Amino acid sequence: MKDLCSIAIDGPAGAGKSTVARIVAEKLGFEYVDTGAMYRAYTLKVLNMNLDPENRDHVLSILEDTDIDFMENHIYLDGKIVDDEIRDNKVSKQVSYIASIKEVREKMVEIQQLIAKKRSVVMDGRDITTVVLPKANFKFFVTASVEERGRRRFLELQSKGIKDITLEEIIGDIARRDNIDSNREESPLTLTEDSVLVDTTSLTIEESVDRIISIVKEGRLDCSTQ
Ligand code: DC
Numbered sequence: 001m002k003d004l005c006s007i008a009i010d011g012p013a014g015a016g017k018s019t020v021a022r023i024v025a026e027k028l029g030f031e032y033v034d035t036g037a038m039y040r041a042y043t044l045k046v047l048n049m050n051l052d053p054e055n056r057d058h059v060l061s062i063l064e065d066t067d068i069d070f071m072e073n074h075i076y077l078d079g080k081i082v083d084d085e086i087r088d089n090k091v092s093k094q095v096s097y098i099a100s101i102k103e104v105r106e107k108m109v110e111i112q113q114l115i116a117k118k119r120s121v122v123m124d125g126r127d128i129t130t131v132v133l134p135k136a137n138f139k140f141f142v143t144a145s146v147e148e149r150g151r152r153r154f155l156e157l158q159s160k161g162i163k164d165i166t167l168e169e170i171i172g173d174i175a176r177r178d179n180i181d182s183n184r185e186e187s188p189l190t191l192t193e194d195s196v197l198v199d200t201t202s203l204t205i206e207e208s209v210d211r212i213i214s215i216v217k218e219g220r221l222d223c224s225t226q
Pocket residue numbers: 013014035036037039040095096097099100124125126127128177181
């Protein structure tokens with residue numbers, strides 16, 4: 001019997017974590033789990049139900065009746081795929097507050113840990129190395145300068161035809177989210193001592209992927225794959 005293996009990746013918004021994590025998972029035959037998408041899906045539901053996303057009681061009123069899962073590169077909200085809807089700017093603007101609520105986090109962490117008990121995973125987020133998979137086989141902290149992260153997001157939006165936001169506004173939004181994610185009371189984003197730092201500021205996606213894969217290969221683990 002091969003082992004279940006886990007690769008935990010944390011880092012700030014826009015560092016290229018998800019792109020890199022998805023490719024690493026594909027190359028290794030592991031399941032990719034985008035935990036940010038899960039917090040986004042919860043936020044989408046709060047907004048769709050016209051609840052106040054900054055009112056804790058409103059946010060928690062749907063906790064028991066909400067079903068969220070991430071499978072085969074898709075995010076499910078109450079059984080429906082919501083991959084596109086969760087990327088909407090209105091979701092991005094509200095998600096940090098909702099992700100700071102303890103009860104919401106506890107529910108998401110439970111789901112994430114269950115997934116990692118069934119499959120070898122590459123999981124990315126903000127608390128994966130610290131809370132969700134503290135005993136992961138490999139831990140990485142993927143980051144880039146705030147200016148570079150802003151520039152990448154700006155180019156991405158431009159390529160989608162979204163031109164009503166300036167580079168400065170995007171950098172401001174990212175810095176605000178960094179601040180909330182790193183300074184919140186519940187499971188703040190932290191670079192742990194046992195994580196390998198991957199600064200992608202001047203790396204291509206392939207170079208970032210190669211760096212992670214070569215470290216994993218050095219570990220010579222016999223992991224179960226899909
Ligand atoms: O990675 P992302 O931008 O899609 O994450 C969306 C938000 O969710 C972001 O504010 C950080 C938060 N998040 C979190 O608190 N814990 C995670 N494991 C993943 C994301």
